[in-house]
Amino acid sequence: MYRYDEFDRKFVNERVAEFRGQVARRMSGELSEEEFRPLRLMNGLYLQLHAYMLRVAIPYGTFSAEQMRKLAQIARTYDRGYGHFTTRQNIQFNWPKLEDVPNLLAELADVEMHAIQTSGNCIRNVTADPYAGAIVDEVDDSRIWAEIVRQWSTLHPEFTFLGRKFKIAVSASDYDRAVVRFHDIGLFIKKNDAGETGFEVWIGGGLGRTPMIGKISNEFVPAEDLLSYLEAVLRVYNMNGRRDNKYKARIKILVHETGLDELRAQIDAEWAAIKDSALKVPEYEIERIRVYFAPPPFETLNAVDRGFETKKFENPEFSRWVNGNVVAHKQVGYAIVNISLKTDDLPPGDITADQMDNLADLAENYSFDEIRATHEQNLVFAHVKQSELFELWRELGEIGLAMPNIGKVTDMIVCPGLDYCGLANTRSIPVAQRISKRYADLDQQFDLGELKLKISGCINACGHHHVGHIGLLGVDRRGEEFYQITLGGSGAEDAAIGSIIGPAFSSSDIVDAVEELINFYVEIRNQGERFLDTYRRVGAAPFKSRLYPEKLDAAA
Amino acid sequence: MPLLKGRNIVEDAWTLLADNLELPEAGFVIVSLDRFIRDRDLLVACSGPIGVRLSSAQSPELIADALEVFSLIELEFPAFTDGRPYSYAQLLHRLGFAGEIRAVGNVLRDQYLNLKRCGFDALEIKEGETAEEWCIATGAFSAPYQVAYDTEKPIMSLREKRLAAAS
Amino acid sequence: MEHHVITANRLNDGLVVFMGEDGCWENSILDAQVLETDETLKICLASANTAEQAQIVVGPYEIEVIENDKGEFRPLRFRERIRAYGPTTHADFATQDVPGHLTHLDDVSPVYFNGVG
Numbered sequence A: 001m002y003r004y005d006e007f008d009r010k011f012v013n014e015r016v017a018e019f020r021g022q023v024a025r026r027m028s029g030e031l032s033e034e035e036f037r038p039l040r041l042m043n044g045l046y047l048q049l050h051a052y053m054l055r056v057a058i059p060y061g062t063f064s065a066e067q068m069r070k071l072a073q074i075a076r077t078y079d080r081g082y083g084h085f086t087t088r089q090n091i092q093f094n095w096p097k098l099e100d101v102p103n104l105l106a107e108l109a110d111v112e113m114h115a116i117q118t119s120g121n122c123i124r125n126v127t128a129d130p131y132a133g134a135i136v137d138e139v140d141d142s143r144i145w146a147e148i149v150r151q152w153s154t155l156h157p158e159f160t161f162l163g164r165k166f167k168i169a170v171s172a173s174d175y176d177r178a179v180v181r182f183h184d185i186g187l188f189i190k191k192n193d194a195g196e197t198g199f200e201v202w203i204g205g206g207l208g209r210t211p212m213i214g215k216i217s218n219e220f221v222p223a224e225d226l227l228s229y230l231e232a233v234l235r236v237y238n239m240n241g242r243r244d245n246k247y248k249a250r251i252k253i254l255v256h257e258t259g260l261d262e263l264r265a266q267i268d269a270e271w272a273a274i275k276d277s278a279l280k281v282p283e284y285e286i287e288r289i290r291v292y293f294a295p296p297p298f299e300t301l302n303a304v305d306r307g308f309e310t311k312k313f314e315n316p317e318f319s320r321w322v323n324g325n326v327v328a329h330k331q332v333g334y335a336i337v338n339i340s341l342k343t344d345d346l347p348p349g350d351i352t353a354d355q356m357d358n359l360a361d362l363a364e365n366y367s368f369d370e371i372r373a374t375h376e377q378n379l380v381f382a383h384v385k386q387s388e389l390f391e392l393w394r395e396l397g398e399i400g401l402a403m404p405n406i407g408k409v410t411d412m413i414v415c416p417g418l419d420y421c422g423l424a425n426t427r428s429i430p431v432a433q434r435i436s437k438r439y440a441d442l443d444q445q446f447d448l449g450e451l452k453l454k455i456s457g458c459i460n461a462c463g464h465h466h467v468g469h470i471g472l473l474g475v476d477r478r479g480e481e482f483y484q485i486t487l488g489g490s491g492a493e494d495a496a497i498g499s500i501i502g503p504a505f506s507s508s509d510i511v512d513a514v515e516e517l518i519n520f521y522v523e524i525r526n527q528g529e530r531f532l533d534t535y536r537r538v539g540a541a542p543f544k545s546r547l548y549p550e551k552l553d554a555a556a
Numbered sequence B: 001m002p003l004l005k006g007r008n009i010v011e012d013a014w015t016l017l018a019d020n021l022e023l024p025e026a027g028f029v030i031v032s033l034d035r036f037i038r039d040r041d042l043l044v045a046c047s048g049p050i051g052v053r054l055s056s057a058q059s060p061e062l063i064a065d066a067l068e069v070f071s072l073i074e075l076e077f078p079a080f081t082d083g084r085p086y087s088y089a090q091l092l093h094r095l096g097f098a099g100e101i102r103a104v105g106n107v108l109r110d111q112y113l114n115l116k117r118c119g120f121d122a123l124e125i126k127e128g129e130t131a132e133e134w135c136i137a138t139g140a141f142s143a144p145y146q147v148a149y150d151t152e153k154p155i156m157s158l159r160e161k162r163l164a165a166a167s
Numbered sequence C: 001m002e003h004h005v006i007t008a009n010r011l012n013d014g015l016v017v018f019m020g021e022d023g024c025w026e027n028s029i030l031d032a033q034v035l036e037t038d039e040t041l042k043i044c045l046a047s048a049n050t051a052e053q054a055q056i057v058v059g060p061y062e063i064e065v066i067e068n069d070k071g072e073f074r075p076l077r078f079r080e081r082i083r084a085y086g087p088t089t090h091a092d093f094a095t096q097d098v099p100g101h102l103t104h105l106d107d108v109s110p111v112y113f114n115g116v117g
């Protein structure tokens, strides 16, 4: 994985010093809250419902055991013993004191981490496929390019006060494991016929109040021109994006209002003017970064490990975990292991400091000292020997992290909701916990197959509800918690935005309503059909009439 | 208001001309875009230097065909969170504008580095503020990650230099 | 007039605070000064704004409260109850023992609204 050289190290330390000065000016009153707010947000520091919250970047989701241990220590010292993984390869800590944050950042800098641009109206932490470097179908390691974008975007002088946040994701597969199409810029790495690397660029995706799937602005930007192309897009957006209404300030609205063809023409004109400049990514820099992402020293192993096959045969629980959470690796004899953070006891994405320490040890022992964070608020060990899967599973079980529910109904994306968030209409986590209890039976979860349920506590859609097969959106009905259901969304390669199915349900009724929808699916599904496929086949109407039978009666 | 240029507060020879006031022959006045559009011929004919002030909603594209008329262009920040002028400044450089680019309005001193890197030559600060305070920001980082419109060497090229030295 | 208390977040630690009898900022809503007239509300909001100017609190505002049968004042709005009593997701994060605040942790039915008051 990428390691800082002296330049990166110095830069991050200087950023900590700069923020320390800003905090001191805030405490002394030289900076008002209004002035300080954008400055602290650009360093990941929010003031939430109960306290401050710091969002720490895990660039493109890759981090080491040492970094995980530091996060554990931070959870103990500054949070109340927990960390919370988000949907954008960040980790959040609640409850830090303002005066402690500079020290916290200095501790992070010690292990080459930071909170730069994890919030604010700037280019956010760049995300990538969590299976990068391990998955068979990638054409390149997306992290190399994400790192190049990270460096270019870090404290970019022109793009730190954009109209709104700006999110970039990179993937190198046809499968989309990073919700690339719902980013302001989504990059798919491609090879052209000549075998050269380039990027298919999607612009104008986003969730929030007006969800939109991105559109292709360029089918092949040569690798060396990546930064000039990004700069052209950002410049056109920065100059022309709306500033009159923050709900219309994302690039998705500019794409929508300007029209893709016209906007593409503007971008191309800008690009042409700056393409042949110092923005070209030099080959030595690409190679320098590529070296860091060289495959770890894999052993030459057999495709089939007897011990592993036997264990699977003997132990149905292990076998179920393998079926649910383990994915084929491109290196023979290795596997990609998903570690679910949707367990019985904690809110989705939460992890205790002790679990973090334990996982750090496991990563060293089983996965070349490397951990990944996914946009579904889970973790990944990317390089595990098949022959060691059983031992790893057993050890994960001991720390409560062997839940085999990846992609299942209880593997929900859930925003913090009103339990933490000042913008929320309703709570999200308690609904998720009640759904988890309802579907605690793993046999039933496996029978239901892939089912993506996502919950947001308000229309900002941090819980990705628009792209849930089933999405729940919290709404306020005369001061009470209600939840609106959307069906048919997807954040993957078959991207779609869910449609609202009908009037919202009260908190007491929402779990029953979800169960009713799922029961209906089970009744009408074809062999092997996912919930989403069934919904796409039959459409919304049958689900609607099942969920709101009285409406039907009234209409009849 | 004091004018900060580089590391120093300097004398400001310019004044902002209200739209209803007459154009002085000696120039050194800054007009609005509206005034320029209305009195273009007069302004072009003026023997003294002329400046124009653009609001953050007015792109320099609007004066792209008249850049040689101006010795000074002021880009206005209505709020320090409105980042459009950063892009305008670089656009002006690219369009070949050779005069002075100034930031006016609401900027935080933390933004001085960004302004300089985007090619602003000067900015108006508040009465009582010192150049030293503002210059803390420009010294905050030893090297930037990306190229911009200053002469700062980005980290990438420092790496190249080190690489070359090593081989 | 309805009853109000004044709340904010403390600048330094960010925690939710309530304005107490002597104008000090208290961590518990039980220690809050309950304001019964427009006049006192106005005066206290002004002094809360002064506290904001003095870098003590951030974003002060008033919330409506109602009295329960034990004579305690509780926020009327749901959001403010969560602010006053803590997240409902971890038993040990609740700032006060309030009936109903954590019901869903044991089970299912969100009787939050009925439980408090």
Ligand code: HEM
Residues within 6 Å of the ligand: A046, A048, A053, A085, A086, A087, A088, A092, A164, A165, A167, A182, A183, A184, A205, A206, A207, A208, A209, A246, A250, A414, A415, A416, A420, A421, A422, A423, A460, A461, A462, A463, A464
């Ligand atoms: C906790 C405090 C949080 C606040 C105040 C907050 C605020 C917001 C706001 C205002 C938006 C809408 C932005 C827009 O449409 O322009 C948004 C979007 C989003 N947030 Fe959050 N958020 C918070 C936490 C989180 C967390 C914990 C996650 C991850 C689980 C998250 C992930 C996202 C995502 C993925 C979006 C959608 C981005 C898009 O529109 O493309 N946020 N958030």
Ligand code: SF4
Residues within 6 Å of the ligand: A415, A416, A417, A418, A421, A422, A423, A424, A425, A456, A457, A458, A459, A460, A461, A462, A463
């Ligand atoms: S979706 Fe709404 S409630 Fe949930 S974290 Fe985002 S802003 Fe808060």
